[in-house]
Amino acid sequence: MIKVGIVGGTGYTGVELLRLVAQHPEMKLSVITSRKEAGQKVADLFPSLRGHVDMAFSDPARVTTLIDCELVFFATPNGVAMEQVRELLEAGVRVIDLAADFRLKDVAEWESWYAQTHACPDLLEGAVYGLPEVNRDSIRSANLVANPGCYPTAVQLGFLPLVETGVVDLNYLVADVKSGASGAGRKAEVPLLLAEVGDNFKAYGVPGHRHLPEIRQGLRLGAGREVGLTFVPHLLPMIRGIHATLYARLTRRDVDLQALFEARYANEPFVDILPPGSHPETRSVRASNHCRIAVHRPQEGEMVVVLVVIDNLVKGAAGQAVQNANLMFDWPETLGLTQVPILP
Amino acid sequence: MIKVGIVGGTGYTGVELLRLVAQHPEMKLSVITSRKEAGQKVADLFPSLRGHVDMAFSDPARVTTLIDCELVFFATPNGVAMEQVRELLEAGVRVIDLAADFRLKDVAEWESWYAQTHACPDLLEGAVYGLPEVNRDSIRSANLVANPGCYPTAVQLGFLPLVETGVVDLNYLVADVKSGASGAGRKAEVPLLLAEVGDNFKAYGVPGHRHLPEIRQGLRLGAGREVGLTFVPHLLPMIRGIHATLYARLTRRDVDLQALFEARYANEPFVDILPPGSHPETRSVRASNHCRIAVHRPQEGEMVVVLVVIDNLVKGAAGQAVQNANLMFDWPETLGLTQVPILP
Amino acid sequence: MIKVGIVGGTGYTGVELLRLVAQHPEMKLSVITSRKEAGQKVADLFPSLRGHVDMAFSDPARVTTLIDCELVFFATPNGVAMEQVRELLEAGVRVIDLAADFRLKDVAEWESWYAQTHACPDLLEGAVYGLPEVNRDSIRSANLVANPGCYPTAVQLGFLPLVETGVVDLNYLVADVKSGASGAGRKAEVPLLLAEVGDNFKAYGVPGHRHLPEIRQGLRLGAGREVGLTFVPHLLPMIRGIHATLYARLTRRDVDLQALFEARYANEPFVDILPPGSHPETRSVRASNHCRIAVHRPQEGEMVVVLVVIDNLVKGAAGQAVQNANLMFDWPETLGLTQVPILP
Amino acid sequence: MIKVGIVGGTGYTGVELLRLVAQHPEMKLSVITSRKEAGQKVADLFPSLRGHVDMAFSDPARVTTLIDCELVFFATPNGVAMEQVRELLEAGVRVIDLAADFRLKDVAEWESWYAQTHACPDLLEGAVYGLPEVNRDSIRSANLVANPGCYPTAVQLGFLPLVETGVVDLNYLVADVKSGASGAGRKAEVPLLLAEVGDNFKAYGVPGHRHLPEIRQGLRLGAGREVGLTFVPHLLPMIRGIHATLYARLTRRDVDLQALFEARYANEPFVDILPPGSHPETRSVRASNHCRIAVHRPQEGEMVVVLVVIDNLVKGAAGQAVQNANLMFDWPETLGLTQVPILP
Missing domain, CATH: 3.40.50.720 (NAD(P)-binding Rossmann-like Domain)
Structure with a gap:
């Protein structure tokens, strides 16, 4: 201990x-x-x-x-x-x-x-950016870890298999992301009241959100070049959970997207690629460190749609921090993080 | 105008x-x-x-x-x-x-x-206490009207037929009341955040709530004597609506409760006595000035249970204020208050 | 009458x-x-x-x-x-x-x-497609009106100013749309239970949704040519409201988007273009026939982001039907549709 | 194993x-x-x-x-x-x-x-009624355990210290109980839809609910005589959690209620008596086997008000079943049940 x-x-x-x-x-x-x-x-x-x-x-x-x-x-x-x-x-x-x-x-x-x-x-x-799926080895020896933001975790995990392999047009990535209200923090502010957020939905920060440069930095490192990203966060009338809906145009049509994603995350203990045709729900990861991802190519067209869910407070914050600590102290990576998600 | x-x-x-x-x-x-x-x-x-x-x-x-x-x-x-x-x-x-x-x-x-x-x-x-179902005539000529609280409106309308006729034990009235979060106001306070109130339920103010003396005053006036009241408010994970569940012990067993309530409110434009066996829902009055009431006597026993719903912001506040204004200025009592409730 | x-x-x-x-x-x-x-x-x-x-x-x-x-x-x-x-x-x-x-x-x-x-x-x-902002005159004389779907109403109203004027790349339109659960209807189905939808969020129908051909038809007519559209609907943990987040790449950078939208809907009684920088909330149209729209160009880049809100049961269904009826019977277009939205 | x-x-x-x-x-x-x-x-x-x-x-x-x-x-x-x-x-x-x-x-x-x-x-x-706080020893040796209902668990745990010691009038107990929608089960029924239950609140089963005889049986055994109970369940617009608000008239005014409750549950691993003046929240036990209880005597009067929260799916169902299994197989009573509740 x-x-x-x-x-x-x-x-x-x-x-x-x-x-x-x-x-x-x-x-x-x-x-x-x-x-x-x-x-x-x-x-x-x-x-x-x-x-x-x-x-x-x-x-x-x-x-x-x-x-x-x-x-x-x-x-x-x-x-x-x-x-x-x-x-x-x-x-x-x-x-x-x-x-x-x-x-x-x-x-x-x-x-x-x-x-x-x-x-x-x-x-x-x-300082090491604490996304284990990218920087696992550096994290092990790091003394100072910068734990990623909640939106950046979901968006990077969803886009990385595409940008690392260069199968999409890197100039026009779109991340339409939705977060539960706990992501805004425990702050005494009128816009976060149940009577404001409840039974209501809106986008915010469209002109620019602080997680944009963080996501862009991660995707740039993955792609090996600059990327063009449009990032729109939204506030959900619920407590926990992030759902990222990601859009990119394929530049190669012969790619097996399902295999690409499965291979990228084959050894990841917390990233779960769902079967083809799936639609992950935020509650399927509630109170757990899992990230679940589904990849679609609607009507076999040029666009790829990636659906990503995490719990913003776990894989998007505290759980990922514990995962990083497990790496830093040479414990099993999943130690203390094996709880089953809470459903319903 | x-x-x-x-x-x-x-x-x-x-x-x-x-x-x-x-x-x-x-x-x-x-x-x-x-x-x-x-x-x-x-x-x-x-x-x-x-x-x-x-x-x-x-x-x-x-x-x-x-x-x-x-x-x-x-x-x-x-x-x-x-x-x-x-x-x-x-x-x-x-x-x-x-x-x-x-x-x-x-x-x-x-x-x-x-x-x-x-x-x-x-x-x-x-000052005239602005509950039209009790003080209609005084309100007409009032220059200063004290609009009732939201809880007091629901609890008084539910108990009045019983206490005015003396058919229940006035020493042990119980009002278990639940309110949507808008009742707590548009205040920047942590306990009112969606991430606190949402998917959560609790009582508050059990040792004493400011609406207690107001309700007691109204019931005392209706009964013509002091009453013993236990009043417990609760905070609902929703925006609008109050539901009062009222309990009293019958002192006369031959009373036709349904007829008693229907007679008491026969000429009231905003009080609706539901058919026997009903369970009013808060949404049945959402965004309207209606108050709906059902009266039960479970298993034909000694206890009477009254269920009352209002919209805390309408009949419990702004709508009742407009109803009072209509009386004060000799307009039809329902003027501007005839909107159909919003369901779903 | x-x-x-x-x-x-x-x-x-x-x-x-x-x-x-x-x-x-x-x-x-x-x-x-x-x-x-x-x-x-x-x-x-x-x-x-x-x-x-x-x-x-x-x-x-x-x-x-x-x-x-x-x-x-x-x-x-x-x-x-x-x-x-x-x-x-x-x-x-x-x-x-x-x-x-x-x-x-x-x-x-x-x-x-x-x-x-x-x-x-x-x-x-x-049969006349009943979107008054497009077909007002034909609706007046129609005997059979096809009232638009809820998603198609929101998406078309948001995209039309862009596609009609040809200022965006028509091959890669993206509509990321979120709907309250009432949009799925009053059906006895497990996936619509509160214990399934509540405190939860997911996409659905990514491979193909019935509203896709309807939207494509409308945009094609507006653009005068075929359009490429990716349409992803999502289910919100709330009752009423649709929020469409629309993405398109500008092909002309000198266009004044705010002026374009304001001009397109200058005479529309139910379409409200918000001031620059706005983020419309679904509750701002709750229980009303309004459609509110904001248009953004993040970081003055190539992408335009349009935010659209309607109440799926009103402008997305029953309210639009009444608006169409008003046109068919030569009544004022807003007759019976002037209720103020319910907030909170 | x-x-x-x-x-x-x-x-x-x-x-x-x-x-x-x-x-x-x-x-x-x-x-x-x-x-x-x-x-x-x-x-x-x-x-x-x-x-x-x-x-x-x-x-x-x-x-x-x-x-x-x-x-x-x-x-x-x-x-x-x-x-x-x-x-x-x-x-x-x-x-x-x-x-x-x-x-x-x-x-x-x-x-x-x-x-x-x-x-x-x-x-x-x-068959042994599986409420460990009452029947621990019989459960250990039982071959057939009847796991208690969710409402009966909350109501009995709240009333037992009072009825076992005879400090309240046993003729007029009132249990006003509120449950999240998961308590109604995973059934394809319109009244359980989010668009029906959400942002809405109502009582149900006032004329008689199946948990009434179960609660009465438990209280009768605790009291050693018949009890008079009025039980009103309500449906909360949320997923998990039961809150029981219990009312009884004290027949002895010298009793130290806080000490009474603390003594009754001193050795219970899952029953937590909160400090005087507390108002337990359902989320404080979410996804855990805890039961938290506060006891009040408003304005030092004759009425005692007991507030009880459990998670209806855990202490009210599956968790209590595992607790019973632990007893039956001589494992530590809390084995597999030590998860921290999920808040927020």
């Missing part, structure tokens, strides 16, 4: 991480911080954890024990981890940031999309 | 009032105020009103035109109307307060439940 | 039509049929109609009074209207079919997608 | 049982039957089980392997288990019936509520 710290455990990513860490056989939660809830018992804020997590939130300003952990997760808003990571790394603590601070390699692009100055641009190069 | 003002039109009660006023043939919206949204167009905040309400919110600190209205609705938080009503009344403007400032006759009880000093206790006696 | 008949009034399209007809000042419901519910009172099946519709369902096998109506709506499954329409037309009754029997001009294509033989292919030529 | 069979695994109780059995370290699923889905792979019907359950449904008419199991669960409709149990018991197979066939001791009462003749009334006496 290693000692684990969590910085910022009061959001949805945080409580999901707590759920997974509490059930992980090799992790022992040593400290959890929250500025706002310091002193309160975790299980008073999240009664689902009664009997599973018997600890109070610590004041981040006073806590000194993070440095005694072997692994620290940041489940904080963007811009927090970059202020604290250097000290931890220098003390030999390994770090997984679930926010965006270390996801983009280009610091200028990061500062432009996140509208702040980066606190430690020199750490970007050494 | 009369000139109508609305103070505080950015909550759910406010937007519902706007919907009804915009469709009312005798009301012309003259001014609408909001401190927070002053200057913004109403239809920018509520796109459902595009093409129906072409007006901007006015700053309440600067507006002078309320005094030119014939009728002003307060759709403000508790404690706001009582600061402004006197000036309007003195200028001859009639007022309907959709909040709680004038609902309780006992100022000490009001101050205890609402935790503030009442600004104009002398106006309480003249 | 004219006498109106409804054939098959027990589905969601039927009950919505009943709601609108009951409130229409020029229509008098004369007869409503249902094989399954014959003899039952309409308001017993749909309590929302208590006090508004006081009539029982008639057995379609026995009813003779349809022929006395001036207008008959078919709210039946596909394949029913085509068996009965000829007799009504010959008797001088005008007909609006809300199902698909008369939507496609090519009988072979119809028979292939609907897997049955068409009963009256000779009537197809005279 | 023992060999386990499941009869009737296509309902929500069945798929939940599959989820738990697949994760149970001492159970090996040996056979699962379904008349309707015979031959189909389990994971094709429930994609959430892909990678966890690799087995097809067997035709119950042809299967002979049930008799080789050590334990068989019946997740069938009422009336099925009683036809097959005798043969299994005689072959030494132990049985847990998740339906109602063996819950009532009085065969006449059973036949009256379930409207059929009981196939094996002689087995009723030996």
Whole structure:
């Protein structure tokens, strides 16, 4: 068992991480911080954890024990981890940031999309982008892992087999993605109220969303060249789940798409290619680290349509972070992540 | 057409009032105020009103035109109307307060439940409690109407036939009431997020809820004596609708409950007694001013169970306010309130 | 007032039509049929109609009074209207079919997608496709109107300004469309249960959906040439509303998209072009006949993204049928359709 | 590991049982039957089980392997288990019936509520009612366990501390209970559609529900005398969860209710008494076998209000069945049931 710290455990990513860490056989939660809830018992804020997590939130300003952990997760808003990571790394603590601070390699692009100055641009190069299906080996030896965003996880897993093999027109990729409301976080904002989101549906961020450069970076690396991507996120009247519907024009018509996808993910423990003709449902991965994918070519035409589902809080956040930790500490990659999805 | 003002039109009660006023043939919206949204167009905040309400919110600190209205609705938080009503009344403007400032006759009880000093206790006696099924005649001539709360409307309409006729034990009434999340208002609070309320259910305020003294006051007046009431509100994972399930012990077993309820509401345009054996659904009154009631006596035993549904934003707030206005201005009581409920 | 008949009034399209007809000042419901519910009172099946519709369902096998109506709506499954329409037309009754029997001009294509033989292919030529924004004048004089499908209404209204002016690549149009569950009808099927659809999201019909040829026909007529369309419908965990997200590649970069859309729909009473940068919500048209559209060009690139919302039961079905009836009988086009949308 | 069979695994109780059995370290699923889905792979019907359950449904008419199991669960409709149990018991197979066939001791009462003749009334006496908090020792040695209903589990756990100690008036107990739609089963019925249940709320079965005699039997045994109970179930617009709100009049005012409840359940692994003033949420037990309870005495009056939440599919069905199996086979009572609830 290693000692684990969590910085910022009061959001949805945080409580999901707590759920997974509490059930992980090799992790022992040593400290959890929250500025706002310091002193309160975790299980008073999240009664689902009664009997599973018997600890109070610590004041981040006073806590000194993070440095005694072997692994620290940041489940904080963007811009927090970059202020604290250097000290931890220098003390030999390994770090997984679930926010965006270390996801983009280009610091200028990061500062432009996140509208702040980066606190430690020199750490970007050494940070490993934590998508195991792409960077498994680098993650194993990484000290600083940038856990991918929820949309970028779904969109990259769906597009990678196509862009890596160059069978589609890379100039006109379309990602129409829909997310449950937990993806927007546990924030006191009117637009996230049940009476606003419920029985309602809309797109948002069409002019530009922060996950766009992250997805583009991943696809560019996979393709070995620049890609043209249109990315439209939508807000679903439900709690958990992301569904990405991806469109691309085939440049080769003789390709066996089903075989292509199955081969790409043949050894992946969490990526499941469904039989031809399938339509994955978000609930088929609810509360689990699975990603399920179906690939279609409607009417045997030129367009390929890829359907991808993940749970935004698990494979899109806390579960992927645990998967990365399993790699970093040489545990079985699925350790603590074998729960069956919840259906119905 | 009369000139109508609305103070505080950015909550759910406010937007519902706007919907009804915009469709009312005798009301012309003259001014609408909001401190927070002053200057913004109403239809920018509520796109459902595009093409129906072409007006901007006015700053309440600067507006002078309320005094030119014939009728002003307060759709403000508790404690706001009582600061402004006197000036309007003195200028001859009639007022309907959709909040709680004038609902309780006992100022000490009001101050205890609402935790503030009442600004104009002398106006309480003249204020009329706006439940037309009880106070129709007084409402007609009222200058200041206290529009009932949503829970109190449903619970009183369900219990009144029983308590007025004394056929139940008045010491042990139970009101188990469930409300859609719009009843909690359009407030930026974590507990109202879809990711908190959705796919979830709970009671709240069991130790004491502000609507308890209001209901007790109404039942006491109906019964002619004090009543013992246990009132438990619950939060439903949906937007609109209140369902009250009421329990009382019969003290007379020969009473024809169906006939009692039908007689009590025979001439009421908005109270609909369902056939024996019915279970009213909240959607059967969605977006309408109807109240539907079914009365049961399970296994012909001693207990009577009354089921009541209203739309909390219509008969429980804005619709009842318009019904009161119709009475005050001698228009047909159902004017502007004849929309068919929305199902599904 | 004219006498109106409804054939098959027990589905969601039927009950919505009943709601609108009951409130229409020029229509008098004369007869409503249902094989399954014959003899039952309409308001017993749909309590929302208590006090508004006081009539029982008639057995379609026995009813003779349809022929006395001036207008008959078919709210039946596909394949029913085509068996009965000829007799009504010959008797001088005008007909609006809300199902698909008369939507496609090519009988072979119809028979292939609907897997049955068409009963009256000779009537197809005279049938008018009831999209007023395209065929207003023909609808006025039509005796047989084919009311458009819900998806086709949203997708055509969003694409038409682009395809009519030829500013986009017509070979690669993408329509990613999401519908509330009422669009699937009031059918006793496991996949439509709340415990299946709720808190869940998925695509369906990716290999081919019956609305595809209907949309393609409309866009072909608008463009004056064949178009390539990829159409992916999805099922939303909510009741009402369609959101279409449309993608096309611009072939001319100097076009003012906002002006183009505003000009196209300048005189349309039910099509509302939102200000630049908007993201329409389905609830902004809930229970109303409005269609709201926003047009985007993300990062000033080559792709245009059009966002369209309608209520699938109103502009996507019953409301559009009433709009068509208003045209056919020379009433104001918005008669009986001026209700404010329900928000929240 | 023992060999386990499941009869009737296509309902929500069945798929939940599959989820738990697949994760149970001492159970090996040996056979699962379904008349309707015979031959189909389990994971094709429930994609959430892909990678966890690799087995097809067997035709119950042809299967002979049930008799080789050590334990068989019946997740069938009422009336099925009683036809097959005798043969299994005689072959030494132990049985847990998740339906109602063996819950009532009085065969006449059973036949009256379930409207059929009981196939094996002689087995009723030996069947043990599987509520571990009451019958733990008998369950250990039982060969036939009648797993309690979902409502009866919640209501009994909430009332037992009160009725066992006689501190309330046993003549007028009120149980106002609300259930998610999965409690109604995976049945192709219009009233269970999302477009019917969603954004809607209603009571049902007020004249009499089959769980009433089961609850009354349990409370009578606890109290040692007959009790008077009014039981009103309601249908919630959500998937999982039961919330019981229980009302009783105290006959002794000096009782420390909090201490009473804590003492009663001090050694229960799955019953959690919340701190005074709490309001349990259904999501705090989602997908877990926990039952959380809060006890209130509003305004220090005569009425006690008990709030109880369980997951209807876990503690209300499949989880309790596994808990019973753990007792029957002398495994730790919580084996395979330690998952953290899913929140949000």
